[in-house]
Amino acid sequence: MFYRQAAIRHTSYDQTKKLYPIPFDKWLVVAVLLVALLAPFAMSGLYLNSYLLPWVIWSTAALSLNLLMGYAGQIHLGYAAVMAIGAYSSVHAMRLGAPFEFALILGGATAMIIGVGFGFTAxxxxxxxxxxxxxxxxxxxxxxxxxxPAIGGGTQATLQTPTPALLGFEITTDIGRYYLALGWCAVVTIFMLNVKRTGLGRALIAVREKDYAASVLGVNSYYYKLIAFAVSSFFGGVTGAILAFTFFGAVTPEQYSIDISIQILAMVVVGGLGSVLGSFFGAGFILLAPLFLNNMVTGLAEAYDFGVSRSVI
Incomplete structure (x- = not known):
């Protein structure tokens, strides 16, 4: 999963298609999960809300888009719009009294229906x-x-998100919101790791490589592309809702603009098309690179000012 060890031999296809073909992988995954679960207790609320929580959410968004771009080979420049559909649908559903769990599913389903409707022609x-x-x-x-206005509230409108409650328990703490985002991230990650080993995943990869060659072999490329749009849109819709409820606390049109779509696209490309682990690295790079460059430029400017002042003196 994370690396490939030499001298590993498989004697059957069942061994090859295992989720953990290398025995040590499963223990490495357990270690990563433990770190993710314990990380909130080792940092302040500022770092949790400013770095770790957005990294988990945007990694999930990159994974969701990677299903469409990395596995099926279909580009999408408006993925933030998919997330917006899920976010606004979930917020309106909860405002009408729907449970949080139903609102999340409704947000994903709404994004999926619109995504499939768009995919029919696109x-x-x-x-x-x-x-x-x-x-x-x-x-x-x-x-x-x-x-x-009935949907977005208008140009300058901000729709506050109701307090999410999972299985009857309200999620009001920073750690609770982080675990909610982490749980959804785990679901999408497990799906992405497993789908490549299924007939659906192999068909998507065949369509990505050569869709007309896949058609010759009996793979309905249009059908599988549509499935990729549907599943990716569902994941994106739920992720957009998770983003609104756990990170923003409100929804505005600016939160899901074209700039966000380009950022998610960059996360997938930088991390590597079709790479599950790369989606996390790509999201981390796109999120942290501006902060690093800003600090570096600030430090260089301060050093330059100090050097100039010393030379004048």
Whole structure:
């Protein structure tokens, strides 16, 4: 999973398709899970809310998009719009009295239905034309959120998120919100690790490599692309809702703008298309690189000012 050890031999296909083909992998996964579970207790609330929580959420968003781009080979330039659909649907559902669990599923289902409806027409084109089509969805959702008050509340509107309650227990603490995001991240990660070993995953990879060659072998490329859009949109919708309830605490159109879509796309590309672990690295790099560069530039500016003042003296 994390590396490949020499001298590992498999004598059957069942051994090859195991989730942990290398025995040590499962213990490494256990160690990572323990670190993720105990990390909130080893840092302040500021670092938890400013770094760890957004990293987990954006890694989940990158994983969700990676299913579509990395496995199925279909580009999407408007993924923030998918997350916005899930977020606004969940918030409105809870405001109408729906339980939090139902609101999350409804947000994902709404994003999936709209994603499939869009995919029916968009998947008839490829490459640059598909990219432009997905970009149009981003601008369409942005327009709806800012011009339809019943949905987005208007241009300057901010919709406060109700307090989430999982299985009857309200989630009001920073650690509780982190565990909620971590739990959903674990679900998406497990799905991504397993889907490659299924017939669906192999069909998606075949479509990604050569869709017409896959069609010759009996793989309905259009059907599997549509499935990829559906599942990726569902994951994106739920992730957008998790982002609103655990990190933002409110929803505004600016939180799901085209800039966010480009950032998620960059996370997937930087981490590596089709790489589960790379989605976490890509999200960490895109989130932390601006902070690192800002601190570095500030430090260089201070050093330059100090040098100039010393030379003047």
């Amino acid at each position: 998947l008839r084109v490829k490459g640059l034309y598909l990219a432009i089509s997905t970009l149009a969805v981003q601008y369409l959702v942005d327009w709806v959120l800012t011009h339809v």
